[in-house]
Amino acid sequence: MKTRLTCPCGDQMKGADEDELVQKVQEHLAENHPDHEYSRDEILFMAY
Known part of the structure; x- marks a missing residue:
């Protein structure tokens, strides 16, 4: 399950699950x- 993404602008996002x-x-x-x-x-x- 993927729960993290780093935007090219540098902001990092994390969710409890893929939907979040x-x-x-x-x-x-x-x-x-x-x-x-x-x-x-x-x-x-x-x-x-």
Whole structure:
């Protein structure tokens, strides 16, 4: 299970599970990078 992702901007996100990680990453993108949208599969591909 992948629960961590580091954004190219340097912010690190961690979720208790993949669902929480995806939610946190999508919230981060909406707040900080509104011109970028990624699907769940794309987020999990970049996660570790």
